[in-house]
Amino acid sequence: MARLLEHINVPGIETFDVYRKHGGYKSVEKALKTMTPDEVTEEVKKSGLRGRGGAGFPAGMKWSFLDRKSDKPRYLVCNADESEPGTFKDRYLMEKIPHVLIEGMITSSYALGAKTSYIYVRGEYMYIIRILEKAIQEAHANGFLGKNILGTDYSLELYVQPGGGAYICGEETALLESLEGKRGNPRLKPPFPAVAGLYASPTVVNNVETISAVCSIVNESGDEYAKIGIGKSTGTKLISASGHINKPGVYEIDLGLPVEEFIYSDKYCGGIWKGRKLKAVVAGGSSVPILPADLILKTAKGEPRLMSYESLSDGGFATGTMLGSGGFIVMDETACIVRNLWTFTRFYHHESCGQCSPCREGTGWMEKVLHRIEHGHGHMEDIDLLVDVAKKIEGNTICPLGDAAAWPVASAIRHFREEFEYHVRYPEKVKNPKHFELEP
Ligand code: NAD
Ligand code: SF4
Numbered sequence: 001m002a003r004l005l006e007h008i009n010v011p012g013i014e015t016f017d018v019y020r021k022h023g024g025y026k027s028v029e030k031a032l033k034t035m036t037p038d039e040v041t042e043e044v045k046k047s048g049l050r051g052r053g054g055a056g057f058p059a060g061m062k063w064s065f066l067d068r069k070s071d072k073p074r075y076l077v078c079n080a081d082e083s084e085p086g087t088f089k090d091r092y093l094m095e096k097i098p099h100v101l102i103e104g105m106i107t108s109s110y111a112l113g114a115k116t117s118y119i120y121v122r123g124e125y126m127y128i129i130r131i132l133e134k135a136i137q138e139a140h141a142n143g144f145l146g147k148n149i150l151g152t153d154y155s156l157e158l159y160v161q162p163g164g165g166a167y168i169c170g171e172e173t174a175l176l177e178s179l180e181g182k183r184g185n186p187r188l189k190p191p192f193p194a195v196a197g198l199y200a201s202p203t204v205v206n207n208v209e210t211i212s213a214v215c216s217i218v219n220e221s222g223d224e225y226a227k228i229g230i231g232k233s234t235g236t237k238l239i240s241a242s243g244h245i246n247k248p249g250v251y252e253i254d255l256g257l258p259v260e261e262f263i264y265s266d267k268y269c270g271g272i273w274k275g276r277k278l279k280a281v282v283a284g285g286s287s288v289p290i291l292p293a294d295l296i297l298k299t300a301k302g303e304p305r306l307m308s309y310e311s312l313s314d315g316g317f318a319t320g321t322m323l324g325s326g327g328f329i330v331m332d333e334t335a336c337i338v339r340n341l342w343t344f345t346r347f348y349h350h351e352s353c354g355q356c357s358p359c360r361e362g363t364g365w366m367e368k369v370l371h372r373i374e375h376g377h378g379h380m381e382d383i384d385l386l387v388d389v390a391k392k393i394e395g396n397t398i399c400p401l402g403d404a405a406a407w408p409v410a411s412a413i414r415h416f417r418e419e420f421e422y423h424v425r426y427p428e429k430v431k432n433p434k435h436f437e438l439e440p
Contacts, residue, residue, distance in 0.1 A: 014131065031107045032152045037111045049235055050234075067195050080119050094208060098131050107214050115155060168352075172205040240325075256307065277333045280292050287407065352402075394406040394407070
């Protein structure tokens with residue numbers, strides 16, 4: 001059952017009054033008037049909620065890492081720098097129902113003991129920034145922000161900060177650097193932000209969807225929330241579905257839904273467009289492996305693949321999960337994997353901050369080699385060269401951008417090697433930009 005998008009189609013739901021009439025801000029009242037901050041954190045732990053930005057790290061555990069003994073101020077920072085290719089679910093949520101994020105920010109800030117909190121929004125989402133600022137003003141005017149919220153002794157100020165305009169500013173430590181007014185370069189971890197984050201103070205950085213989910217968890221209890229989903233993938237998840245499907249859009253699913261149902265059911269993607277066949281899927285934004293049709297529908301063990309952190313985790317890469325940011329990109333049989341990979345790699349090369357050599361140089365090399373293969377100038381040995389460069393990047397960089405650039409390359413060659421070889425063997429054919437269109 002929808003939690004975040006339950007009232008998305010109610011006219012005027014973006015305003016405080018309508019949102020409030022539909023049960024909005026109840027979690028703030030419940031938390032501030034009847035629960036201690038530790039009790040709220042306990043509910044989030046019990047819910048099993050995992051980070052919805054991409055890494056899937058347990059939110060309650062992250063909250064409990066916050067250094068509460070420090071005499072420095074504590075901060076909650078919302079990562080709304082949504083920039084992962086194929087990912088647009090946070091934008092949808094903030095645009096349509098901004099108060100769910102403001103409510104989640106207040107309840108979560110209370111749990112963490114933060115008196116000042118920030119929402120760092122992707123710079124290109126300028127209109128969203130205005131929507132959020134209006135929502136914050138309304139919350140202030142109704143006593144949900146500012147001094148002595150709802151007559152309690154808890155006070156909070158909430159600010160919206162426009163992002164620096166680079167993909168890397170979404171990496172949590174780069175985001176904190178940018179929020180401090182510096183160039184958004186990732187920091188070495190540890191220390192993690194929970195110990196030394198914004199202005200070297202204890203900080204929790206959570207994604208928009210993660211913070212918004214806290215409202216339902218506090219309202220209905222962590223145990224109730226944990227009943228939705230499967231195994232350690234609890235709750236609902238927003239999925240941004242795009243590519244060659246009949247019904248692209250943002251869907252809220254219960255975790256554990258079979259991937260096949262998500263792609264083919266009319267309730268969600270509605271099947272592959274133009275009656276074509278499914279070729280490949282990138283399930284969690286461009287930073288995860290590309291899987292061929294047979295492997296996205298069934299696991300290597302032949303079990304139905306589920307939309308869950310665990311089921312989407314055997315793509316042949318060491319860490320993380322292919323559920324990622326929930327950017328579900330579907331490719332039909334006419335898609336050219338080499339061109340797709342070249343596009344992804346060009347993006348990572350452009351967005352590399354340049355601090356570490358394997359990422360700065362490696363993404364550039366991969367882009368050049370992919371460009372020549374795609375444009376009919378490749379050599380057979382280029383294919384293994386790509387795998388070699390990807391291996392040298394993986395695990396050898398400061399932040400996950402290096403890994404994110406390497407995984408799609410390694411997985412595409414593992415699963416679609418013959419397509420790379422075809423490009424090398426038949427350069428004249430691939431020089432035609434429509435070389436992978438179906439014959440009429
Ligand atoms: P990560 O696994 O390094 O960290 C996850 C979170 O857990 C971080 O907040 C980190 O501080 C915290 N953490 C981990 N170990 C900890 C410890 N020992 N003590 C305290 N805190 C700890 O991953 P990440 O860099 O946060 O995220 C990478 C993911 O981001 C990728 O998998 C990708 O899918 C996703 N991503 C999303 C977008 C987007 O637009 N939504 C963009 C780029 C990447
Ligand atoms: Fe910068 Fe790339 Fe190193 Fe990340 S991996 S710090 S983006 S150079």
